[in-house]
Amino acid sequence: MEGYAKLSSLISTDSEFAMYRKFGAQNTQSLLCYQAELISFGDDLQQLAASDRRSQDTDKRLHAENWYELSRVENGKDQQIKKFDKIRKDNCLIQQTAIAKLDRLAPYNLRNLRRWLTRSAFGSSFLYGLEARAWDEVYDHDLLAFPRSYAENDKDALPQLFLGPLLELFHNLIGRLYKKGTTKDTLSPEPLIRYYDSNILRVADILITIISSGLPIASITALNYINRTITRLVVVAVFTVTSSLFLTFLTSLRRTENFAVTAGFAAVQVVFVGTATGAGNGGLLRSDV
Structure with missing residues (x-):
């Protein structure tokens, strides 16, 4: 199996390669549109409430004062109920908040992923078309990584320096000369040299x-x-x-x-x-x- 199956296998066994686009511009535009929609809904609700208060129907006049009366409208046909349901079901802001809590990716992991994607023994540049640009440098600002299982003090600058630039320097000068690669998954037959964070x-x-x-x-x-x-x-x-x-x-x-x-x-x-x-x-x- 090739392509995405091999890449999925790599990410599942080496979680540092779990890096994805967050589509910040698109999600922000979606939030702005959602905000505009809510503004419109708010105005509609005010007009519907005002209409109910002027109604000759006694039950409708109670809608602005008694939620029970409003909620018991037969089959939920009241327009206010429909507007409220629409607002409740839309959780775009919650999703954006969850995305914002994800970690910024480590540059050295991104460089390693790019190497894996292009080398013939591994990804062999299987991506083509627009999706092949997902990890391009132009999108560095828009990439994120899943949180790693570090202790809080392991996210300090010095530990991250050891996990990044210093590890790369060690590998290029010494590690690659004596350290043997290992294979964790049959979909990636070529061994990878791994260094354990601990x-x-x-x-x-x-x-x-x-x-x-x-x-x-x-x-x-x-x-x-x-x-x-x-x-x-x-x-x-x-x-x-x-x-x-x-x-x-x-x-x-x-x-x-x-x-x-x-x-x-x-x-x-x-x-x-x-x-x-x-x-x-x-x-x-x-x-x-």
Whole structure:
């Protein structure tokens, strides 16, 4: 089996290739039309309610004041009921909200999918016509991916850097030379080289631990060898800003959490500077006596 059957097999076994067009422009236009339709329905309902209030029929005059009277109209023939039913059945906005919650795709996964589609041993460019352009670069902004089963902190910049550019660099320089491919499905007889996210994220966690523990150690070590107070304060500022930037760009901490961690780190350094300065002054006083 070829074509879409082989592509479906790939996506079912390797979920990182589950990338689709969200058709943002078309869905937005649909929502705008739906909004215009609802505006029209609202105006129609007001006119129907006003008509019922002017009616000689006692039951109809109650429609604007009693939902039960309106809902018990025989066979649901009342125009207001029909308008309400139409509004209830249309869930375009809910669908758009669900689409908006899907993940933005990772560029490296998209590049791998494009390679798979074009290489003769795999997709062999089976798509043709308009549908062949579904994953073209011109639609990069309109593509989305299904959410992966990452922990929240695995979506930080550093883990994603390891899962993307650094993994590609490792594969091109080292991995492809020794790592053997595997086949998960009979529809894709050619083996694919796979790297497991759990192993890569473990390396990223180790690096984050080293950096987070290394910054305070490096700061205190540097301060220990500096005698001038002004220079120490400059070092404190440099390490504090570096720590804050690390937390901002490589982790998903909120602003308040970032502020608390940075303030605590700065406070520890300032205490060390104050203690060292006080000890130094005490030594000078004793030597003068």
